[in-house]
Amino acid sequence: MRIAYLDCFSGISGDMFLGALVDAGVPPELLEKTVEALGVRARLEISRVNRSGISALKVDVYSHGEKDLPREEFEKSRSQESGVGGQRSAHEGHSHRDEHEHRHADDHVGAELRSAQDGAEPRPHTSKPRAGVPASQEHIHDPHEQHRHEHGRGLTEIREIIRVAKGISETAKGTAISVFENLGAAEAKIHDVPVESVHFHEVGAVDAMVDICCAAVGAEALQVEEWICSPLNVGSGTVVCAHGTFPIPAPATLELLKDAPVYSSGPQKELVTPTGAAIVKTLATQFASFPSMKVKATGYGAGTRDFPGYPNVLRLTVGESQAEAHAAAEEAIAVLEASIDDLNPQVFGYVMDRALAEGALDAFGTPLQMKKNRPGMLLTVLAKPHDAERLAKLIFAETSTLGVRIRHEQRRTLGRRWVSVQTRWGEVRMKVASLNGSITNYAPEYEDCRKIAGEQHLPLKSVMQEAIRVYLAGAEPHQHG
DSSP states (O other), X not given: OEEEEEEOBTBBOHHHHHHHHHHTTOOHHHHHHHHHHHTOSXXXXXXXXXXXXXXXXXXXXXXXXXXXXXXXXXXXXXXXXHOTTOOOOXXXXXXXXXXXXXXXXXXXXXXXXXXXXXXXXXXXXXOOOOTTOOGGGTXXXXXXXXXXXXXXXXXXXXXXXXXTOTTXXXXXXXXXXXXXXXXXXXXXXXXXXXXXXXXXXXXXXXXXXXXXXXXXXXXXXXXXXXXXXXXEEOBOSEEEETTEEEESSXXXXXXXXXXXXXXXXXXXXXXXXXXXXXXXXXXXXXXXXXXXXXXXXXXXXXXXOOOTTSOOEEEEEEEEESGGGSSOEEEEEEEEEEEESSSOHHHHHHHHHHHHHTTOSEEEEEEEEEGGGEEEEEEEEEEOXXXXXXXXXXXXXXXXXXXXXXXXXXXXXXXXXXXXXXXXXXXXEEEXXXXXXXXXXXXXOHHHHHHHHHHHTOOHHHHHHHHHHHHHTTOOOEEEO
C-alpha cells in the first residue's frame, strides 16, 4: 500500500505542504493548471532555498501581484496606514498568515525555480497568467474584487468557486471543500457563530484558495492510499492578529488539532497555521512515529523564516508500506445509514456516485421492507471519520430521508498494490491483495477491461480472462507506485 508520512517537527502551513509535494515529485505544471482552473488572478512562484543546511522548495502564491505579510508585519503596517481606530485595510482579515508565509509585492508575471546558491543562474519555470487576463492587466484595480477581499468570502461562495472549476477532479474538489469546512467549523466554534455566517477573511482570499486547492490536487497526484502524520510542533509565544494578541497555538488551530498529539519546541513562533492544521485534519488517518515503509520519494517544503540551527521545513516521505508483510491493517471508519422508501431509483444511484466522488470509502444499497409494508432501500456509506459530517449533509441534501444514522466501527483491510499486465489488446491494471506476505486475491481493473472491450468489439469477460491469464503466466508486471 502506498503511504505518505508528514514529519511536522517544524510545524506545517499551506505553502510548506505545497513545497513538499513538488519536491516529492508532483509536477509544478499540475499546480499551475489548478490555479488557472480556479479562474483567479494569481500565480505561483517556486524557488529552491536552504533552511539550516537542508535544501527545500518554497512555494509562494501571488494574488493581484503581491504576497501577504506575516501576522505581525501586516498588523504593524495596517496600524501605520490606518492609524489607531482608523478604517480597516483591505487585507485586515489575513490574520492567520504566520512566519512561514511572508509575502511581498512583485509585479513580474512568471515563476522561476531558483537555485539557493549565490550567483547561480535561475532555471526558468513559466507560470501562465489567468486565462483571459493579460499580464499587463493583472494589477488593474477591480472595485468589486476589492469589496470581496475586504469583507471576505462565505463558505457557500467558496464551495461554488471550487465546484465549478474545470480541470480539477471531483475527488480533489471534495478534499479542498473539506479543508474549508473544517476551517469554518473551527472558526464558528471559537467565535460562537453559525458556520455559514463565517466569512473567511484570510482563508477565503485568493491566495489561500489557491493554497488549499493546489494542496488537494497535489495530494491526489501522489496516489497515496493513506496519510500518516507525526506529532506536531505548534511553536510557542503569542501572535498578533486582527482580533488582538492570541497565544500560540491560535484558538482555531488548537480546535482543528483536537485529538492530535502536539508539543512545543524550538523558536517562539507560530509553527502550525490553521490552514496547515486543516490539511492535516482532512488528510491524515492516524498520528504515529515514522512508519515501516520502502521509501520511494522524499520532499522538503520550506517555511519563510530561516531559524539559526533549526531547519524550518516540512518533510514528506512517500513509500510502500511494509504492513502487508504482517497481519491485515485495522482502521477506524464511520458507517452512515439511511432507510429510504420514497426516492426515485435514478436519484439513488446518483447519490451513491456523489458519495464516492466526495471521498466515501464505499457506498451501496440494500433492499428492505419498511413500515406499512412499503419496499425501500437502505443506503450505506462507509467513510473516514473526519468525512462523516460532510457526507451526512450530502445525504440530507440529495435524498428524501429525515434521518441519518452514524456509528463508528473498526475494519480490517488487506495490503494491496497495483500492477500492470500487457495483453494482446493493451495494458490492463491488476489489483493484488495480500495477507502475511502471501497473495490472497487478484482482479483486473474493470474500467480498463471495459475500455478495451468497447474499442476492440470484444466480450468483456474475454478481456478479463485474458488479463488474468497473462498475470498468472508471470508476464513481468510493472508495479504502480
